[in-house]
Amino acid sequence: MNVAETRDSGAIVGRARAGDAEAWGDLYREYAPAIFRFCRRALPTREDAEDATMEIFMKIRDKLDQYDATRPFSSWLYKVAANHCWDMLRRRKIRQDKETDDLETLPLEHPDPNQLDQLIEKRTSEEVRKALDKLGSRARMALVLRYYSDMSYDEIADSLGVRRAFVGVVLLRARHELRQALEGTGAMAAGGAR
Amino acid sequence: MSSMSSPPNDHEREAQEHLDEMTCMLYLERQLERTRALGVSAHTQSCDACRTLLRAIERESRLLTRAMLEEEEPLPARIAAFQERVHRSMQWIWMVVFGLAATAVYAMYTGYIEPWEQRLETAGLGGTNLVSLLIFQSAFWKGWQSMISLVELLALLTAAGLAMMFLRRRIRRGAALALVLTGFCAAFAVPPPAAATEVRKGQTAEIRKDESIQGNVFLSGEHVEVEGDVDGDVYAAGKDIEIDGHVTGDVISAGRTVWIRGQVDGNVRSVGNTVNVIGKVGKNMTYFGDTIRIDEKGAVGGSIIMFGSDVNIEGRLGHDVLFMGDRVIVNGTVGGSIDEKGANLAIGSKAQIDGPVRFEGENEPAVSSGAKLASPVRFTKHVHKKEEFGQTSAFWACVLAAAFVVYGMMLFLLMPGFAKEATHSAENIGASLGLGLLVFFGVLIGAVLAMITMIGLFAGFSTLFVWIIAVYAAQPVVGALLGQWILGRTNETWPLIGRMILGIVLIRVATLLPLGWVIKLGVIFWGLGAISLAVYRRFQPPAPVQAPYVSPSAPLTPLTPAGGAAAV
Numbered sequence: 001m002n003v004a005e006t007r008d009s010g011a012i013v014g015r016a017r018a019g020d021a022e023a024w025g026d027l028y029r030e031y032a033p034a035i036f037r038f039c040r041r042a043l044p045t046r047e048d049a050e051d052a053t054m055e056i057f058m059k060i061r062d063k064l065d066q067y068d069a070t071r072p073f074s075s076w077l078y079k080v081a082a083n084h085c086w087d088m089l090r091r092r093k094i095r096q097d098k099e100t101d102d103l104e105t106l107p108l109e110h111p112d113p114n115q116l117d118q119l120i121e122k123r124t125s126e127e128v129r130k131a132l133d134k135l136g137s138r139a140r141m142a143l144v145l146r147y148y149s150d151m152s153y154d155e156i157a158d159s160l161g162v163r164r165a166f167v168g169v170v171l172l173r174a175r176h177e178l179r180q181a182l183e184g185t186g187a188m189a190a191g192g193a194r
Numbered sequence: 195m196s197s198m199s200s201p202p203n204d205h206e207r208e209a210q211e212h213l214d215e216m217t218c219m220l221y222l223e224r225q226l227e228r229t230r231a232l233g234v235s236a237h238t239q240s241c242d243a244c245r246t247l248l249r250a251i252e253r254e255s256r257l258l259t260r261a262m263l264e265e266e267e268p269l270p271a272r273i274a275a276f277q278e279r280v281h282r283s284m285q286w287i288w289m290v291v292f293g294l295a296a297t298a299v300y301a302m303y304t305g306y307i308e309p310w311e312q313r314l315e316t317a318g319l320g321g322t323n324l325v326s327l328l329i330f331q332s333a334f335w336k337g338w339q340s341m342i343s344l345v346e347l348l349a350l351l352t353a354a355g356l357a358m359m360f361l362r363r364r365i366r367r368g369a370a371l372a373l374v375l376t377g378f379c380a381a382f383a384v385p386p387p388a389a390a391t392e393v394r395k396g397q398t399a400e401i402r403k404d405e406s407i408q409g410n411v412f413l414s415g416e417h418v419e420v421e422g423d424v425d426g427d428v429y430a431a432g433k434d435i436e437i438d439g440h441v442t443g444d445v446i447s448a449g450r451t452v453w454i455r456g457q458v459d460g461n462v463r464s465v466g467n468t469v470n471v472i473g474k475v476g477k478n479m480t481y482f483g484d485t486i487r488i489d490e491k492g493a494v495g496g497s498i499i500m501f502g503s504d505v506n507i508e509g510r511l512g513h514d515v516l517f518m519g520d521r522v523i524v525n526g527t528v529g530g531s532i533d534e535k536g537a538n539l540a541i542g543s544k545a546q547i548d549g550p551v552r553f554e555g556e557n558e559p560a561v562s563s564g565a566k567l568a569s570p571v572r573f574t575k576h577v578h579k580k581e582e583f584g585q586t587s588a589f590w591a592c593v594l595a596a597a598f599v600v601y602g603m604m605l606f607l608l609m610p611g612f613a614k615e616a617t618h619s620a621e622n623i624g625a626s627l628g629l630g631l632l633v634f635f636g637v638l639i640g641a642v643l644a645m646i647t648m649i650g651l652f653a654g655f656s657t658l659f660v661w662i663i664a665v666y667a668a669q670p671v672v673g674a675l676l677g678q679w680i681l682g683r684t685n686e687t688w689p690l691i692g693r694m695i696l697g698i699v700l701i702r703v704a705t706l707l708p709l710g711w712v713i714k715l716g717v718i719f720w721g722l723g724a725i726s727l728a729v730y731r732r733f734q735p736p737a738p739v740q741a742p743y744v745s746p747s748a749p750l751t752p753l754t755p756a757g758g759a760a761a762v
Contacts, residue, residue: 019615032273032274037265046267054272054273057276113246113250117246117250120250120257143258147255147258147262153223171219172215178258
């Protein structure tokens with residue numbers, strides 16, 4: 001988002017905070033698709049994503065006064081969305097707690113670069129999305145926060161409730177899970193082709 | 195990826211010399227310290243395997259980002275329409291809140307006020323006691339019944355609204371709407387109590403001696419005469435109005451002189467020059483004008499409220515006198531008390547007053563020795579304003595400031611969101627002042643016009659009520675803004691209240707200065723305009739929600755992992 005866009009968003013947010021219904025509508029139209037996609041990536045089902053999107057915007061509407069206008073609005077929005085989705089997953093107890101325990105035990109490896117390159121090259125975006133659906137909640141959430149929302153390691157640590165030093169481990173473990181899932185879909189696709 | 199987690203032995207040996215995957219990823223994401231990052235960069239210059247690994251990880255990052263940002267499915271319709279629904283649901287909430295408040299008012303009336311009124315009636319005070327006369331018996335305001343009806347209607351609307359919400363979930367929206375509308379039509383179709391209304395105009399508008407009118411009658415002309423019987427209210431406007439017949443309801447009149455020689459069972463409410471009562475008035479008299487005179491043959495069953503020049507009682511008054519004006523002369527019978535704030539009080543030798551007499555005025559009351567009084571006159575000499583100035587005015591200034599603070603706190607705590615919006619709107623000084631000026635005079639004139647045309651009495655009174663609330667809320671709103679200018683902005687409620695208190699104190703101090711009234715008026719216009727702006731913005735229709743199209747290329751900040759191949 002360039003400076004002009006940020007300034008525009010700031011002005012719209014300012015008007016929305018003052019109770020301007022039209023400005024609120026503008027904000028919603030601008031950000032709802034992105035937040036829906038965020039929820040779609042982070043949560044298991046489409047229905048969950050729809051519900052979460054609406055709940056997030058209800059929260060945003062109530063908390064708009066708390067937004068610090070010196071920071072980009074989208075960052076704050078993603079922060080609220082991340083907290084909401086993570087809380088939602090946590091309430092359902094589908095977080096894989098075992099991941100917390102072995103965060104420090106990830107072996108330091110140098111994988112075969114060519115093999116990795118080959119695996120990545122063959123995959124389409126759709127296959128990656130399908131593979132993402134098979135990941136554990138934290139792994140998926142970590143990847144979404146980093147590669148969709150562009151959150152910093154500090155923000156990810158804050159959202160997921162882990163120490164900052166372990167964010168890299170969480171992300172790398174998530175990549176490993178993703179590769180395993182991709183290998184599975186690849187095998188299935190190959191099997192299907194045969 | 196099993197092949198990567200269990201590499202062959204020769205590869206393990208190599209791995210000890212190569213960069214591990216974590217280091218590569220952290221390097222690409224610019225999470226390594228500078229010295230370590232420089233080391234990684236130098237290593238990849240000479241190591242093909244590590245350079246390839248870096249590129250592979252970076253491609254993986256790009257693939258992830260692309261897969262996540264791609265818009266493979268449209269925005270669901272219910273999300274696209276959600277913003278509109280939120281707005282609508284807020285309207286429902288307001289309606290429910292307002293309806294519940296109205297129901298509460300009605301419940302309070304039926305639960306507390308009405309029984310109390312009945313007890314007063316039983317005690318012989320109903321309809322003639324000053325308190326009930328002022329508040330309940332419609333001597334001042336005939337719209338109470340209308341108000342109660344409206345409250346009932348609002349409660350009905352609330353119930354209907356809730357029913358509609360309930361039904362909408364179960365049956366089709368159109369059908370539910372039709373059902374509710376039919377219900378309303380049925381409710382409104384119930385015929386009101388029959389009340390014929392007759393209108394007569396002309397040089398002389400009259401009801402002849404042999405006539406008997408059922409229902410209310412409107413009479414206007416230079417000369418108005420009621421010699422016959424009217425079973426209802428008489429509304430009369432003219433130079434001279436004479437009631438010689440029998441009126442079972444009220445007489446509401448505007449004219450130079452009113453003569454009541456006949457019998458009025460209800461109240462007399464009048465504006466004009468003089469009212470002469472030679473006959474009988476069953477209930478109360480409310481008069482804005484020069485003189486009320488009750489002849490020695492005349493009788494008023496209830497009380498007199500008057501704002502004008504003189505009250506002269508030679509006949510019989512059943513209950514109390516509440517008077518603000520110049521002079522009260524009593525030479526007849528008063529069944530209740532006298533409260534006068536004026537210049538003179540004269541009690542003649544034929545006078546009999548059964549209740550206490552309180553007189554605040556400039557001159558000592560003149561009481562004849564032959565007068566029969568229940569108790570001596572309690573006289574308070576009127577003190578001139580110049581003498582009052584000093585500690586008393588400072589005290590009242592403090593009381594007023596405290597009252598505004600309490601009022602402001604109440605508003606800010608009850609409606610924190612709206613208070614912030616109004617304070618924010620006040621920053622637009624020009625627009626606020628302009629709009630405030632318009633609303634101050636426009637709404638006031640509109641409300642008064644509605645009130646004096648009897649049809650819009652409730653609307654006029656309600657508008658005036660809201661107008662008064664807004665006028666008094668103007669100082670807290672402007673005070674909050676002034677406080678923010680001094681102490682800085684805040685979005686928290688209590689800090690905002692603190693700023694409001696500071697601002698109010700400043701405003702009250704400023705109004706004590708010479709020409710302080712100009713400042714006060716300016717603050718009222720400014721605050722009223724800000725409130726109006728906030729109301730206007732709140733009730734603006736929502737922007738229509740378009741189809742859920744969003745450019746696939748610009749959702750939010752597209753990202754690539756920090757670092758990337760270029761950094762390598």
